[in-house]
């Protein structure tokens with residue numbers, strides 16, 4: 316029997332198809348398609364057909380067919396216009412040449428250094444807060460994540476020297492992201508992108524030139540890239556280096572900031588679970604104790620909360636591919652020339668896999684339940700297969716450090732009663748949410764050595780309580 320193409324979700328408009336709804340609120344559109352047709356359905360973005368696949372087996376097909384019948388390099392056209400031919404937006408052969416550089420830069424030994432950077436930047440942030448006050452958590456965490464990315468990826472001086480201007484320009488590049496419009500239309504947002512890119516290049520070029528002149532003086536992520544060589548001994552070209560650095564900053568900034576902010580918000584909204592986190596911190600990371608990697612491994616409740624946020628609020632929920640050769644999925648045929656996408660936010664709430672899927676319940680990952688282990692492709696907040704997020708451990712460690720140190724040193728309270736999701740094509744994040752904070756009193760300090768508190772000026776020199 317001849318196979319049919321996936322059925323179309325209702326609401327397509329003449330010429331535009333679902334393009335406007337997709338730009339404005341893709342989640343409702345995807346929910347409707349799923350409700351009407353089940354796990355395989357399709358959308359129209361202008362003339363482009365897009366098949367949507369929902370559920371672990373279909374997600375497995377999506378991620379495992381990537382670089383075979385499904386292509387990743389051409390689909391994120393606007394990313395290519397932003398960063399050039401780097402990483403998965405480069406042609407496959409080029410991707411294979413570049414991938415080892417990136418994987419190498421995230422190896423375990425390096426991660427231990429990055430964790431130290433995360434701790435020192437988080438501590439600096441906490442030290443800069445007043446003893447009590449209110450903050451908009453996503454914006455605060457967003458700035459902190461920029462400090463961490465600048466310091467960890469570009470070196471200690473980067474933020475102080477050029478950070479502010481760099482991140483302002485980066486905003487203009489980020490705002491140009493668009494999955495629907497051709498990226499070279501003469502629109503103001505695309506012009507601003509190109510102007511910002513040129514200026515970012517001007518900023519980064521002398522930094523790279525200095526690294527090439529004095530390679531022995533540096534030993535960090537950027538230097539790894541500057542020193543890296545292709546198999547034939549060539550070094551990475553300056554333009555590619557710039558593109559890679561910018562792309563990594565992009566991949567890791569808003570995504571991490573969004574999920575880190577959600578983690579704090581969700582803990583505050585769930586006081587019973589929050590108490591378990593506080594008890595865990597009181598046991599393994601009392602006020603004044605440094606956050607060593609061995610301690611991080613013991614903060615299980617924070618780790619589960621971070622995974623639960625990945626499930627409920629995946630910040631990068633839109634993974635797309637081009638169909639290079641006809642693919643059959645179940646009863647349907649997805650023809651060459653179509654696009655195909657996953658829908659993490661929908662898939663992460665399938666009742667067949669997750670108990671009470673709408674509920675924030677981090678204990679679903681605890682031993683004995685481990686709902687995420689039922690299927691390798693059940694949880695896809697960091698993608699899957701070959702292109703699974705290279706920065707996943709970096710991001711999870713960073714979210715852990717931020718949450719742990721914040722709770723270690725501050726009492727928190729939620730002021731904003733309800734938080735919604737601000738969806739964007741870059742990364743989803745919480746809507747504005749105000750958190751009230753109060754620094755813990757020094758008599759809660761238990762560290763036998765004030766220096767162990769990572770240099771906090773509020774703690775240094777304080778009377779140390781007996782442990």
Ligand code: HEM
Nearest residue numbers: 403566567570571574631634696697698702704705706710
């Ligand atoms: C919570 C934070 C993050 C989330 C939710 C996230 C999510 C994702 C997802 C879903 C993909 C797969 C895209 C696809 O298959 O179409 C991906 C790929 C990638 N991410 Fe992340 N990411 C995060 C943080 C980071 C960080 C911190 C970095 C690096 C600094 C990073 C670097 C990358 C890279 C290089 C890839 C491409 C991997 C490849 O194609 O080989 N990400 N990320």
